[in-house]
Amino acid sequence: MEIFVRHATLRLPSVVVAVSIKTFSALLIAAWVIQAACLADTNIPENLADLEKIQQYFEDRFPDVPKHEFANGVYALDSVARDNWEALEEFPPYEIYIDSGETLWNQHQKQYLECFPDGPGIKHRYPRWDEQLGTVITLAYAINLCREKHNLATYDYMGETLNSLIAYMAYLSRDKIINITVPNKQALGAYLDGKRFYFSRRGQLNFACYHCHFENAGKRLRTETLGPALGQTTGWPTYRNKWGYLGPLHKRYIGCNQQVRAAPFAPQSEEYRNLEYFHTHMNNGLPINGPSVRR
Amino acid sequence: MCVIFRIFVIFFIYIFLSISHIFASDWQTAIAETEALITQTKTAGGLWRDTEKLLAQAKEFQSNGNQQEAYTFLHKAKQQAELAHQQATKQLDNLLIPYYLKH
Numbered sequence: 484m485e486i487f488v489r490h491a492t493l494r495l496p497s498v499v500v501a502v503s504i505k506t507f508s509a510l511l512i513a514a515w516v517i518q519a520a521c522l523a524d525t526n527i528p529e530n531l532a533d534l535e536k537i538q539q540y541f542e543d544r545f546p547d548v549p550k551h552e553f554a555n556g557v558y559a560l561d562s563v564a565r566d567n568w569e570a571l572e573e574f575p576p577y578e579i580y581i582d583s584g585e586t587l588w589n590q591h592q593k594q595y596l597e598c599f600p601d602g603p604g605i606k607h608r609y610p611r612w613d614e615q616l617g618t619v620i621t622l623a624y625a626i627n628l629c630r631e632k633h634n635l636a637t638y639d640y641m642g643e644t645l646n647s648l649i650a651y652m653a654y655l656s657r658d659k660i661i662n663i664t665v666p667n668k669q670a671l672g673a674y675l676d677g678k679r680f681y682f683s684r685r686g687q688l689n690f691a692c693y694h695c696h697f698e699n700a701g702k703r704l705r706t707e708t709l710g711p712a713l714g715q716t717t718g719w720p721t722y723r724n725k726w727g728y729l730g731p732l733h734k735r736y737i738g739c740n741q742q743v744r745a746a747p748f749a750p751q752s753e754e755y756r757n758l759e760y761f762h763t764h765m766n767n768g769l770p771i772n773g774p775s776v777r778r
Numbered sequence: 779m780c781v782i783f784r785i786f787v788i789f790f791i792y793i794f795l796s797i798s799h800i801f802a803s804d805w806q807t808a809i810a811e812t813e814a815l816i817t818q819t820k821t822a823g824g825l826w827r828d829t830e831k832l833l834a835q836a837k838e839f840q841s842n843g844n845q846q847e848a849y850t851f852l853h854k855a856k857q858q859a860e861l862a863h864q865q866a867t868k869q870l871d872n873l874l875i876p877y878y879l880k881h
Contacts, residue, residue, distance in 0.1 A: 746825035
């Protein structure tokens with residue numbers, strides 16, 4: 484109790500506190516925006532060289548792992564876990580979701596084809612920068628935008644229905660090569676935002692994604708081997724035994740934030756969409772292999 | 779331009795932190811201060827998982843008349859908010875980009 488009563492004589496009315504806090508916050512936010520603009524004001528090709536550097540880093544770290552194997556996440560590194568996983572893949576628990584996803588697609592095929600004229604097998608093109616909306620569009624987000632446009636109820640991002648539909652689309656995109664582009668400076672701003680997310684320390688444990696999935700990839704954390712950052716986005720949606728259902732990438736983001744005791748963001752929030760943009764761009768050249776199954 | 783604005787940010791944080799303790803004179807202002815810090819940390823994207831829960835617990839103890847526990851929890855929440863805010867602002871200048879990704 485002591486700590487709050489040290490300066491009782493200098494007590495200020497709470498109005499003053501509120502006003503000064505508001506001014507301070509406004510200044511801080513302004514500085515943040517300008518800071519983001521500063522970062523975005525850089526050379527595009529130079530920044531996108533991250534892609535080769537990241538892939539090179541993991542190829543040097545794990546010279547015995549062929550590049551396409553990184554799409555299998557931690558199972559590219561941990562042979563015991565891999566045995567287990569290969570057994571699961573014989574009767575994959577995600578199969579029923581692909582079937583119901585197909586039914587869902589067919590149900591509104593006409594509307595979906597208007598939004599996605601190349602058909603359902605387009606997972607490898609997402610996330611992408613949308614010029615008109617000025618934001619990063621993930622496949623989940625694009626589906627809900629499409630449904631909104633056609634006066635259909637939007638889906639819950641964490642729910643089984645949307646993820647079944649995406650499982651079907653991912654399945655038809657299998658082996659298609661990821662090719663994410665960053666077309667302009669605004670898009671680069673979003674990319675750099677996602678990059679900043681990946682390398683920022685957060686939570687009470689003070690970890691960045693980078694600590695676990697770059698520096699400590701291949702090492703063990705309690706009972707789990709840490710997977711490499713490279714290839715982390717190729718296999719979604721994922722049936723996790725721990726979840727007992729098929730969930731989206733952003734559910735994993737939430738979990739990985741919470742385990743370092745950081746407050747998570749909402750699924751499909753701008754933060755996570757930008758993160759997915761950076762996170763997927765580094766996988767350019769790898770094939771889509773979703774849906775997948777994980778421990 | 780970036781450098782000037784960074785200096786500005788640091789300057790305002792310094793001013794804010796150096797005068798902020800004079801506000802903390804009673805329950806209401808301590809709550810207001812913690813909430814403001816939480817808001818700022820949220821804006822910076824660096825809030826911790828349990829801070830808002832601790833604050834909610836503090837308020838609950840207060841409304842149940844348990845002053846001592848209320849202040850203990852408020853203190854924890856405030857401390858977390860301060861550390862999280864420090865952590866978040868530090869990321870602006872000390873981002874951990876490894877040498878092999880530097881341009």
